[in-house]
Amino acid sequence: MRFPLRLKFFVFAVLLAVGPLALVGQNLTQLSRDELKSAANEDLTTVAAELRSTFDNTFQGRWLTPLTVIRNGVDSGDLGVPQKISLLTLGLQELSQVVALQLSIEGSDLPIIVTNEGFATRLSQAGLNPVEVLATSPELIKAIAGTGQYGRPVITRLEQTGDWLATLALPLETRIAGRQVTMAARIDLGLLGETVRRHPFAQRGEITVVDQAGRRVLTGTPELLDQRRIVASTLPLIVAGARADALEPYVRPDGTAMLGAYAFPDWFPWAVITELSEDNAYAVVNAITRQILTVGLVGFAVAAAAALLFARQLTRPILRIGQVAQQVGEGDFSARVEDVRSRDEIGDLAGRFNRMIAHLGERVELMKFVSHSTMSAIQSAERTGMARGGQRRRVSVIFTDIRGYTEFSERVPPETVIEVLNSYFDAQTDIVEHYKGDVDKFVGDALVAVFEGEGMEARAVACAVGITEAMARLLEENPEHGLHVGIGVASGEVVMGAMGARDRMDFTVLGSTVNLSARLCSKAAADQVLIDRETRDAAVLEDIVYEPLEPIVLKGYAAPVPAFAALRKAG
Numbered sequence: 001m002r003f004p005l006r007l008k009f010f011v012f013a014v015l016l017a018v019g020p021l022a023l024v025g026q027n028l029t030q031l032s033r034d035e036l037k038s039a040a041n042e043d044l045t046t047v048a049a050e051l052r053s054t055f056d057n058t059f060q061g062r063w064l065t066p067l068t069v070i071r072n073g074v075d076s077g078d079l080g081v082p083q084k085i086s087l088l089t090l091g092l093q094e095l096s097q098v099v100a101l102q103l104s105i106e107g108s109d110l111p112i113i114v115t116n117e118g119f120a121t122r123l124s125q126a127g128l129n130p131v132e133v134l135a136t137s138p139e140l141i142k143a144i145a146g147t148g149q150y151g152r153p154v155i156t157r158l159e160q161t162g163d164w165l166a167t168l169a170l171p172l173e174t175r176i177a178g179r180q181v182t183m184a185a186r187i188d189l190g191l192l193g194e195t196v197r198r199h200p201f202a203q204r205g206e207i208t209v210v211d212q213a214g215r216r217v218l219t220g221t222p223e224l225l226d227q228r229r230i231v232a233s234t235l236p237l238i239v240a241g242a243r244a245d246a247l248e249p250y251v252r253p254d255g256t257a258m259l260g261a262y263a264f265p266d267w268f269p270w271a272v273i274t275e276l277s278e279d280n281a282y283a284v285v286n287a288i289t290r291q292i293l294t295v296g297l298v299g300f301a302v303a304a305a306a307a308l309l310f311a312r313q314l315t316r317p318i319l320r321i322g323q324v325a326q327q328v329g330e331g332d333f334s335a336r337v338e339d340v341r342s343r344d345e346i347g348d349l350a351g352r353f354n355r356m357i358a359h360l361g362e363r364v365e366l367m368k369f370v371s372h373s374t375m376s377a378i379q380s381a382e383r384t385g386m387a388r389g390g391q392r393r394r395v396s397v398i399f400t401d402i403r404g405y406t407e408f409s410e411r412v413p414p415e416t417v418i419e420v421l422n423s424y425f426d427a428q429t430d431i432v433e434h435y436k437g438d439v440d441k442f443v444g445d446a447l448v449a450v451f452e453g454e455g456m457e458a459r460a461v462a463c464a465v466g467i468t469e470a471m472a473r474l475l476e477e478n479p480e481h482g483l484h485v486g487i488g489v490a491s492g493e494v495v496m497g498a499m500g501a502r503d504r505m506d507f508t509v510l511g512s513t514v515n516l517s518a519r520l521c522s523k524a525a526a527d528q529v530l531i532d533r534e535t536r537d538a539a540v541l542e543d544i545v546y547e548p549l550e551p552i553v554l555k556g557y558a559a560p561v562p563a564f565a566a567l568r569k570a571g
Helices: 005-075 081-094 117-125 130-134 138-147 190-197 229-240 283-329 345-367 372-380 405-411 414-434 456-477 512-523 533-538
Strands: 098-105 112-115 154-157 164-176 179-188 206-211 257-263 270-277 389-403 438-443 446-451 484-501 504-510 528-531 544-548 564-568
Touching: 005 081, 005 098, 005 164, 005 179, 005 190, 005 257, 005 270, 081 098, 081 112, 098 117, 098 164, 112 117, 112 130, 117 130, 138 164, 138 179, 164 190, 190 206, 206 229, 229 257, 229 270, 389 414, 389 456, 389 504, 389 512, 405 414, 414 438, 414 446, 414 456, 438 504, 446 456, 446 512, 456 484, 456 528, 456 533, 456 544, 456 564, 484 512, 484 533, 512 528
Parallel strands: 484 528
Antiparallel strands: 098 112, 098 179, 154 164, 164 179, 206 270, 257 270, 389 446, 389 484, 438 446, 484 504, 528 564, 544 564
């Protein structure tokens, strides 16, 4: 990813101006956040524990204990039936949240029941029968007796009115006809709902009471909240009867980050959950952060203006040098860094850059006159300098020679000769490079190429056949030239290295393999590729065949040399 110099200066200036402020602000914000989080967590746990205690104290102190006293009075043998009914009626008058009291005899479907007049009126206005709604069924009393949960509330909700009621049962010692007598009470839990709604914490946070199904209780509409993570965490604890209060930060399904705590009342199968969004919990920190950002933006604007002005003046010549460098990279060595008048290191850099471009242009032009192997040797000897001498290597050597060149050069102008010869050498060089060979030198109308490495014999033969085909195509395009090519290919050991005088050397290959390639080239007919036995044995190509020839008498060789003509398979 490119990071412009001007942008670097800009970022540096901004960091210098805003960095210290941001660092201090970050530390201050973090400290404040930690303190506020600790305070918020303490507040959450305190409110949850407070409501838990309120629920338990309300149930036990305002309802269970008085109802136990009433039960004991009703259970007394000193009171008759009228007195006992009066006691139930007086109990309803004193306990405003108790909306029904009844005495049930085991096996009887006709309980004695008294109801709260105001609550009964409200039920009647809703079209309900108060006695039927507020009566505790024998089945429920039997279920409570079966589990031994006397005095424990069973929570229900009246769908028609939205009221939440608790039903509890207390057994009597007195028996009628040997049957168990049970006092049952129905309690309106609206007081607990009001306690939650009117709690001061509800003005800035959220208090939720849920049952073992994850349903919100003590509200008009019981909403299912089990998709909230904190609610899901309480459900198994409610079912198991555990009472482990805890803190739990979490994120709601809508993405709101929350801080939460929960506690479990002893007398109700509920969890009291207190929640506060992080935005509310960290409101003070957010205000501090906004102030820091405001100051930071002012500093940023001042630093940005100064940085842009300074960067423009400083980077303009550097950018100009970069533009010229790109032109040089694209091969334009005539480009120069101009209009840089600063008398400093940047001005010196521009001058040195111009001199470097001139030297590079000269070097690039010189590179066109040497082979790749020569350049590799020079690069390997950069520190110590080139030394005369060579080393043995196994290579394949190609000699190509243009047939009809002498006659052609005599009948056309010299400029045309050079132009045509260059076009032929262009085509041959492209093919040599395609087959990963290296053009060693051009000698008049001849080309010498060297192949090294794995599969060099096959690449050399494929290259030679390709050159003959390319030359044939050029002849079809320019039949008036009358030029053909003959090629010789030989493989074996050569000596490769720098040879010549101390101040004028040539990096080339020498040896009998080079001589053999040249001799085969001289014997090759027009458009023919002659190869030696060693090359034939190593070069296995699917689309090329080797035609055996009579051994050829070559200059410098005592015995005729076996030779083969490499041909492209027909079809």
